[in-house]
Amino acid sequence: MPAKKYPQTTLIDAAMELAASGRWHDVTMIDIAQAANVDIGVAFDHFRSKADILRQFVHRIDRIVLADLDPADFDEPGHDRLIAVMMARFDALMPYRPALRSIIASGGDLGPADTLRAIKTHFGSMRWMLDASGFTTGGLHGSLRVAGMGTIYARCFRQWLEDETVDFGPTMAALDRALSRGSEWDKRIGTGISRLSRACEKIQKKCDRFAQKCRRTDDTEQTSPTTENNSTAS
Known part of the structure; x- marks a missing residue:
């Protein structure tokens, strides 16, 4: 018995098929619902726009990998x-390559707000890919690492779209070179952040010592008048 497909899955599949067969820019949510044989109201419950479908498609690829x-x-x-x-x-994306070409040609058909959400989704995926590869992604260094990986992936993705070799050797070679260069920058950034952190710690310690000195001075000034008054009374 074939596995049951949920409306969300059916809608994503239909959207990719429509993108592969025509211009993504011309595809509407009504087209996608009809192609998926899903009630329009049900489609609205799952996705409010094509951008929502694309974000969930990215999450699907994340889960597969x-x-x-x-x-x-x-x-x-x-x-x-x-x-x-x-x-x-890239292997997981392979069945959708014609659709992705159409989507890229239309710039994803995204507005400004959707573009920002797409960037957030993209960086979220790269964070998971780095985590899965044993790289830490927390803190400032981790965030810069994620941003760098996002840039590398975007460049290699466009090459992969046009790579017609059987084993995608040119794409892998480009990825290898980009990651090697990125590794050098990653080391430099790590060294720079470590030096900055040590400098900040030294400054913080000096500030703490200065604050303690000021508090001791204030305490001395507050007790001095009392001592003078006691001397006068005697």
Whole structure:
């Protein structure tokens, strides 16, 4: 018995099929609901726009990649593991390549607000890909690492769209080169942040010592008049 498809899944599939067969810009939510054979009201309950569909499509790809991770690979060097994870992502995207070409050609058909949400979704995906590859993504350094990975992926994604080789060797080579360059910058950023952190700690300690000195001075000034008054009374 075939697995039951939920309306959300059916709508995403229909949207990708329509994008592959025509201009994404011309596709409407009504078209997607009708192609999915889903009641328009039900489609509205799941998605308010094509941008919502695209974000959920990205999450679907995230789940496919993460679900296929082998814990035994966690001990591999981070660089190699990250290449494997990103190439697995391209493999998961392979059935949708015609649709993605249409969507990219239309700029995603996104407005300003949807573009900001799409960027947030994109960086969220890159954070998971980095985490899955053994890289830390917390703090300032982690956020910069995520931003860098997002830029690298965007460039390699466009190359992958046009890569007609069987094994996507050119895409993998470009990814390898970009990650190697990114690794050098990552080290420099890490060193810079460490130095800045140590400098801030020194400044904070000096500020704390100065504050303590000021408090002791205030305490001395507050007790001095009392001492003078006691001397006069005697």
